[in-house]
């Protein structure tokens with residue numbers, strides 16, 4: 001596959017039956033465009049990862065990027081920190097994503113320690129890590145699997161380690177939620193998506209991307225062992241949290 005990135009036009013023609021959304025070759029080919037036009041604040045979240053790592057990461061510590069897709073989180077760290085500062089391990093279920101992430105790292109940051117593997121993040125035996133990133137990935141796991149994963153990640157973190165958790169969210173209040181979702185659709189329209197694309201993608205993501213409220217996220221983080229967590233970023237129905245393992 002070429003390394004070119006295409007404009008996302010996946011839902012731009014009417015479909016008789018909208019299939020469940022999956023991270024297949026078609027999505028991989030246009031993923032950078034899709035995620036930038038679909039996730040409010042995606043660039044800002046990526047930009048903060050390096051600054052968070054500079055403040056919290058022990059020199060040379062392992063960093064996991066779970067559901068790393070094309071490795072944007074890894075590239076953000078490599079752009080901010082020198083080689084040797086961290087040992088990156090990106091994991092993703094999609095072989096097409098992993099293959100492209102490997103090429104990108106070889107081309108863009110050959111001096112940095114960047115490893116990418118195909119794996120189901122629910123089944124990994126995690127080694128000790130200083131920072132774990134879960135950017136827009138937990139939302140794709142069945143809700144009943146989320147607690148066990150976070151408890152496992154808490155155990156893997158070194159004392160003083162941090163978890164960065166970025167997610168699409170839902171509001172408990174139906175009016176607040178409706179306002180946020182409507183403005184999110186305005187955001188997508190402003191980024192060039194048609195009403196049909198917005199509606200078909202929404203159908204494809206039903207029961208595939210299942211968002212939690214911010215309250216549910218913080219309660220889960222606490223149940224998993226994290227004594228302290230906070231929402232450091234929010235833009236419409238997307239947010240990023242940080243959770244701290246006491247040092």
Ligand SMILES: C[S@@+](CC[C@H](N)C(=O)[O-])C[C@H]1O[C@@H](n2cnc3c(N)ncnc32)[C@H](O)[C@@H]1O
Pocket residue numbers: 023035066067068069070071072073091092093094097119120121122134135136137140141
């Ligand atoms: C929205 S993307 C994540 C974006 C990425 N973190 C970034 O910042 O660009 C979600 C990713 O999670 C991966 N994924 C979903 N379920 C997974 C699982 N059980 N184990 C590993 N990866 C998974 C998908 O293949 C997809 O690449």
Ligand SMILES: O=C(O)C(=O)C[C@]1(C(=O)O)C=C[C@@H](O)C=C1
Pocket residue numbers: 034035038039136168201202205209
């Ligand atoms: O387009 C949407 O409605 C989204 O929720 C965006 C979203 C995500 O949040 O993960 C959904 C699927 C793609 O991976 C990229 C972005």
